[in-house]
Every structure is written in C-alpha cells, then in structure tokens.
Amino acid sequence: MAIWDFVKDAGKSVFGKAEAATPTPSPAAAPDPKAETKRKVEALKAELRALDLDGDDVHLTLRGDTIRVESRGADREKMEKLILALGNIEGIAKVEAELPEETAPPVFHTVQKGETLSAIAKQHLGNANAYHDIFKANRPMLDDPDKIYPGQVLRIPNAD
Structure with a gap:
C-alpha cells in the first residue's frame, strides 16, 4: 500500500x-x-x-x-x-x-503559483505543446486546461 x-x-x-x-x-x-x-x-x-x-x-x-x-x-x-x-x-x-504493478511509478506534479499546463509539459515531457496530453490524463477532474490552481496535484502521462 x-x-x-x-x-x-x-x-x-x-x-x-x-x-x-x-x-x-x-x-x-x-x-x-x-x-x-x-x-x-x-x-x-x-x-x-x-x-x-x-x-x-x-x-x-x-x-x-x-x-x-x-x-x-x-x-x-x-x-x-x-x-x-x-x-x-x-x-x-x-x-x-494499491496500484496495479507496472515498472515505472506514477508521476504526479503539484502545481505551483504561476504555473501553466504548458510549463509543466515542458518540464516533464520536454515539449510545451504536450500540455493537452496532461489535460487528457487528468480528465474528468480537469474540465479546462486553463483552470489549474496552486496545490493541485496532476497526473503526468508517460512520455512516449
């Protein structure tokens, strides 16, 4: 656990x-x-x-x-x-x-003041345009990619 x-x-x-x-x-x-x-x-x-x-x-x-x-x-x-x-x-x-087994642990990111999904995508996925991948990975909790807040934890999808 x-x-x-x-x-x-x-x-x-x-x-x-x-x-x-x-x-x-x-x-x-x-x-x-x-x-x-x-x-x-x-x-x-x-x-x-x-x-x-x-x-x-x-x-x-x-x-x-x-x-x-x-x-x-x-x-x-x-x-x-x-x-x-x-x-x-x-x-x-x-x-x-308890998560089903997988080789890599999940990647979560805690939003800091002033961050955007694009900045988070650039940091974790190497491409600011991959923000939509993060948005999709957090559906249905997110309903708008511009509505994130400090302290919110987001799921970062595996970079393919």
Whole structure:
C-alpha cells in the first residue's frame, strides 16, 4: 500500500463549511464522530460519481484527513485518477492505495503559483505543446486546461 501526500487546504470543497459556521457545541451536543465520518465518505463517493469514477468495487475508508481507496476492477490509469480525484479535495492530506504493478511509478506534479499546463509539459515531457496530453490524463477532474490552481496535484502521462 502506497501513500501520496496532498495539500490539505487546497482543492475542491465537498464537505461543506457547516462546521465552521456553527458555534462550538456543548460536549453533550457534539456530533457523533462515526456519523461525521460516514457523511464525509458519502460526500467523497458523490464526487467520484460526478466524475464517473465510482464503481461497485470502489471502497473508501476515511481516518482523519487520510482516505484509503481500494478497487479490484480498476486498471492503473483509473486508480491514479481515483487517487488524484480524492487527494485534490479540500481536507484530504493523504491518499492510500494499491496500484496495479507496472515498472515505472506514477508521476504526479503539484502545481505551483504561476504555473501553466504548458510549463509543466515542458518540464516533464520536454515539449510545451504536450500540455493537452496532461489535460487528457487528468480528465474528468480537469474540465479546462486553463483552470489549474496552486496545490493541485496532476497526473503526468508517460512520455512516449
């Protein structure tokens, strides 16, 4: 099982901000931690469904800010996309997953302020015009090649 680190405070907000907006409850009225974890897992599953990455065999386990993803039927590309889709959610700091075997480890890139897909393509693939390959490798999480943000982690396809 491998672990990937993400920027916990960057990414799409799917858990909601209700906790931050409400006053601190008294200990007797504190929310049930198991119910809160279940709510968050359901929000993560809903996000995967919206990205068409969920399947009957995708199982999620949330422990604090770490999510474990398991899927017996997913190929390597889908597992990498699952890792990124979950890791690029605000509040998630680590993703644990088992990748199908392959000779080379996956290449992920954390976007820095001011970077573009072209610059990232030039750095990793040697050709700025290969930005579309990176865009395609991150579909459906990306819907516009100009909409990336600092802290976002992208999948870099193998240079052929």
